[in-house]
Amino acid sequence: MSRSEDEDRKTATARARYDRIAAIYDLIEAPMERGSFARWRRRLWAEVKGPRVLEVGVGTGKNFAYYPKDVSITAVDFSPRMFEKARRRAEREGVRVDLRVMDVQHLDFPDDSFDSTVASFVFCSVPDPIEGLRELGRVTKPAGSIYLLEHVRPSGFLGNVADILNPLVVRMQGANINRYTVENVIKAGLTIERVEDLWHGIVKLIVARSER
Numbered sequence: 001m002s003r004s005e006d007e008d009r010k011t012a013t014a015r016a017r018y019d020r021i022a023a024i025y026d027l028i029e030a031p032m033e034r035g036s037f038a039r040w041r042r043r044l045w046a047e048v049k050g051p052r053v054l055e056v057g058v059g060t061g062k063n064f065a066y067y068p069k070d071v072s073i074t075a076v077d078f079s080p081r082m083f084e085k086a087r088r089r090a091e092r093e094g095v096r097v098d099l100r101v102m103d104v105q106h107l108d109f110p111d112d113s114f115d116s117t118v119a120s121f122v123f124c125s126v127p128d129p130i131e132g133l134r135e136l137g138r139v140t141k142p143a144g145s146i147y148l149l150e151h152v153r154p155s156g157f158l159g160n161v162a163d164i165l166n167p168l169v170v171r172m173q174g175a176n177i178n179r180y181t182v183e184n185v186i187k188a189g190l191t192i193e194r195v196e197d198l199w200h201g202i203v204k205l206i207v208a209r210s211e212r
């Protein structure tokens with residue numbers, strides 16, 4: 001199997017996992033959403049500046065309520081079923097967003113298209129996170145910012161537990177619980193401006209930019 005066939009296969013598997021859980025995704029996440037997620041989303045979006053913003057891995061559209069006013073937002077997801085949930089939510093809530101089915105590993109936008117790019121809980125599941133982060137760097141203007149709200153591999157003993165549980169969790173839910181996302185941002189050639197620890201070293205707000 002060639003490298004690109006292998007990547008396509010991994011992407012198809014990851015997409016199928018999200019298609020499978022799309023119908024119950026909001027239900028599964030509801031307890032966390034009512035807890036800290038809503039607070040973290042509000043904090044993330046309070047910083048995001050337009051005029052042009054891209055959200056990748058929009059999921060069912062849980063960030064819609066926090067979108068800033070007076071910016072033009074494009075949002076993408078590679079799972080048609082998650083996309084459909086987002087489309088219906090946008091319609092129901094009257095949210096103005098340009099929604100598209102697209103893979104963050106191959107974004108169909110020219111270089112420097114956006115002032116800010118945003119992802120929340122996405123790079124835990126992108127099959128090749130470094131490629132996806134490189135793409136964010138490419139489409140974000142050099143003066144712009146890349147905002148990532150992500151859970152990462154815990155440090156110490158819990159990291160070993162995450163490594164053991166990960167194969168099961170990723171099969172059930174689609175998300176890896178042992179990703180080194182801060183390190184991946186650096187490997188993708190992005191410059192880290194700030195990393196804020198939001199929860200026990202596991203949930204982080206990463207702000208980065210691309211220097212080209």
Ligand SMILES: C[S@@+](CC[C@H](N)C(=O)[O-])C[C@H]1O[C@@H](n2cnc3c(N)ncnc32)[C@H](O)[C@@H]1O
Nearest residue numbers: 018057058059062077078079082103104120126
């Ligand atoms: C854990 S969900 C988070 C959804 C949403 N961002 C949120 O905060 O609720 C991850 C989302 O990322 C999407 N995703 C994963 N890999 C992707 C890729 N390569 N390209 C586009 N979307 C992707 C999944 O389909 C899913 O909707």
